[in-house]
Amino acid sequence: MNRKSMLMRAGIAVIVAVLGAGAAISAQDKYTLKVPGGLAFSEFRGFEDWRTVAVSQSGDKIEVILANPVMIDAYRAGVTGEGKKFPDGSKLAKIHWIAKKSTEPGAPIIPDTLHDVDFMVRDSTRFADSGAWGYAEFEYDAPSDGFRLGTLADKPPQANDAKCGFACHTVVANKDYVFTVYGKR
């Protein structure tokens, strides 16, 4: 091997190592993300393991709604609908994927790439001025396999404050600002 090709190999190795480290860092980094004055991604650590509330589809996306044990218990106790309220400590996660048509039999619409994850947490003291709920949206960035804060340029637009979901969720203020109903068996 001549000197030039050796150098080139070393260079490629360094680039690969840097890219690899970069991806690993951004994947880890989601837990350092925080809505200014609002929710941190780390408050939802382990949401991937939460239980399923329901499934929905909206435009070009398909989504699942998961809830922490406090909220699942409340759902099961019948807290859903007119005038009922979830207890403080309730947490909801919504995962949006870009939908695609599967090539498998029946051609179902299935998740393709992750698009964003949204969170709601109920804390009547901390979020007293937004219906007792705090909201956060984290947009998935495929190239870095990481996340970033949702902005006004995203769909739906999300200002960087703890109230990003409040305006939309006011439609269901009579149901404690929660759209999703627990999917029965």
Add this chain to the structure above:
Amino acid sequence: MGRIAYLLSAVVALSGVVVYMARASGEGNGEAVPIFGVQIPPGYRDWKLISVAHEEGNNNDLRAVLGNDVAIKAYREGKLPFPDGAIIARLAWSYVPSEENNKAFGRAQSFVAGAPINIQFMVKDSTKYAATGGWGFAQFKDGKPADEAPLRTCFPCHQPAKAEDLVFTHYSP
């Protein structure tokens, strides 16, 4: 009312409550399906998520695919074939438009899970179900097991997924 009749009515009422609670919390068991003898696995409604889908075919449904701990571990580690003990659950609900959500979006684009349609299970036991690729198949509607005829179609229909141990659903990160 005599003392015995009173006691009896109390017991009947109580057992009604117990049955109701068992159903409400997604507890399983009950009648088994023909051919494979699979019962509804207790607690399946609490299993972790594998993926979701919208099938436009006969059911026109929205579905969640959940896995027990053995199945989830195998999915996350990318292990094939699935080990014995893995169970995959498919819960289907009717695909209904949500006026409430559309109000928030400002246009008609949202569909949510409505009434339950049915639930299906795949149970891995490479000895017991050796004749059907190691999988036992089951379907229940309102807790009632499906007839033999539809269950006979499961194994042949899953053949296109042979390279993935007969499982269509991929893990959605």
